[in-house]
Amino acid sequence: MVRQIMTRLRLVWTLLALVLAACASDVGVLTYLTPGKVPEPPPIVPTRYPERYRSDIADYMRTSLDNPGKVKDAFVGQPALKPVSGTQLYVTCVRYNPRNNANQYLGQRTDLVIFLDGKPNQVLPGDANLCGGLNYQRYPELEALGPP
Numbered sequence: 001m002v003r004q005i006m007t008r009l010r011l012v013w014t015l016l017a018l019v020l021a022a023c024a025s026d027v028g029v030l031t032y033l034t035p036g037k038v039p040e041p042p043p044i045v046p047t048r049y050p051e052r053y054r055s056d057i058a059d060y061m062r063t064s065l066d067n068p069g070k071v072k073d074a075f076v077g078q079p080a081l082k083p084v085s086g087t088q089l090y091v092t093c094v095r096y097n098p099r100n101n102a103n104q105y106l107g108q109r110t111d112l113v114i115f116l117d118g119k120p121n122q123v124l125p126g127d128a129n130l131c132g133g134l135n136y137q138r139y140p141e142l143e144a145l146g147p148p
Contacts, residue, residue, distance in 0.1 A: 044116065067103070069145055076095075089114055091112060093111065
């Protein structure tokens, strides 16, 4: 009987400590347990510069290409603000020559990458208007991709 009372007292003290710790923090456990009190996500900034664009695009390509370990002649443009459907967004283009699963090169290809809040949001076939005038650089990160 005494053992059960002690176990329940420990449980009560532990729960009380958790509640007090949640009250002391900005976003605590109680915030998530109380309906309607979920904190708002940070606002999306459409024109946030994509700081990690080279690695983010390479990560996407690793999962989207049929044969990611066999890419050659890769170039990436420096992101620039351009109008996309009437909204100024950062875009860049990637030029590369991928291989298919039969190890045949498919020819030079250009993809348009549209960023939202500093992260790749869409990858579309290249657009001459949006891909023109970008400052292209070698892209060894894409050529060095391995399997996913």
